[in-house]
Every structure is written in C-alpha cells, then in structure tokens.
Amino acid sequence: xxxxxxxxxxxxxxxxxxxxxxxxxxxxxxxxxxxxxxxxxxxxxxxxxxxxxxxxxxxxxxxxxxxxxxxxxxxxxxxxxxxxxxxxxxxxxxxxxxxxxxxxxxxxxxx
DNA sequence: AGCTTGACCGACC
DNA sequence: TGGTCGGCCAAGC
Numbered sequence: 001x002x003x004x005x006x007x008x009x010x011x012x013x014x015x016x017x018x019x020x021x022x023x024x025x026x027x028x029x030x031x032x033x034x035x036x037x038x039x040x041x042x043x044x045x046x047x048x049x050x051x052x053x054x055x056x057x058x059x060x061x062x063x064x065x066x067x068x069x070x071x072x073x074x075x076x077x078x079x080x081x082x083x084x085x086x087x088x089x090x091x092x093x094x095x096x097x098x099x100x101x102x103x104x105x106x107x108x109x110x111x
Numbered sequence: 112a113g114c115t116t117g118a119c120c121g122a123c124c
Numbered sequence: 125t126g127g128t129c130g131g132c133c134a135a136g137c
Contacts, residue, residue, distance in 0.1 A: 031121095041120090042119035043119050044132095047133095
C-alpha cells in the first residue's frame with residue numbers, strides 16, 4: 001500500500017492499543033507502557049499521547065508520580081471520580097492518583 | 112552535525 | 125513533600 005496520507009506510525013498504534021486496554025479505574029504510567037511494549041521509552045509514549053491521545057482514554061496514561069495531566073487536570077479528575085480511580089489528597093495542592101492502588105501492570109489477570 | 116525540547120523517570124538530598 | 129540532576133530517546137531547528 002502506498003503512503004496516501006501518512007498513517008499512524010506503527011509504534012503510535014501500539015501505544016494507543018495499550019492505552020485502550022487499561023481498565024476503567026486503573027492507570028499505567030508512560031514508562032509502564034513503554035516497558036510493556038518493550039520498545040521506546042516514556043518520552044516516546046508521551047509524544048504519542050500528546051499527538052494522538054485524544055482518540056483513547058488518555059487520562060489512564062499518567063506520570064509516575066500520579067500528578068494529573070497539567071492543563072487537563074479538571075477533565076482528568078472528572079473521569080477519575082466517575083470511574084472511582086483511587087486518589088490521594090495531598091496537604092497542599094490538588095489530589096493525585098494513589099499509584100500504589102491505581103497502577104495496572106497490563107496483565108488481564110490482575111484486573 | 113550540534114543543540115534544544117518534551118504529556119518522562121529514578122535516585123538523591 | 126519537594127527540588128535538582130543525570131539519563132533517556134526521538135523530533136525539530
């Protein structure tokens with residue numbers, strides 16, 4: 001097939017595919033996704049999400065420290081509330097994800 | 112070819 | 125809890 005109008009790079013497709021598998025109420029970090037794919041790194045995953053994340057549950061792919069996506073934290077928090085994702089209230093500042101409980105390793109058996 | 116940037120991460124203090 | 129630092133790796137300029 002010829003390159004009509006630039007399709008999604010294969011790597012991007014794989015990243016989005018993983019993002020779609022994350023169960024509601026759970027999250028994976030950028031690094032987790034990269035590690036699961038065994039390809040690329042957190043920053044590559046971050047780039048893919050920045051460019052094409054809008055097509056998938058982007059709020060389920062987060063930074064390792066559990067800080068909601070800057071600029072979209074309100075929308076993200078709405079989703080977390082709606083799907084009962086474990087949050088942790090911090091003394092100063094807004095809520096963060098409770099990574100210990102919300103983190104998903106990508107294994108369907110651990111849902 | 113070299114330098115900067117970015118939806119990052121872990122170690123350290 | 126929070127800030128810095130070095131490492132990371134692809135893209136842009």
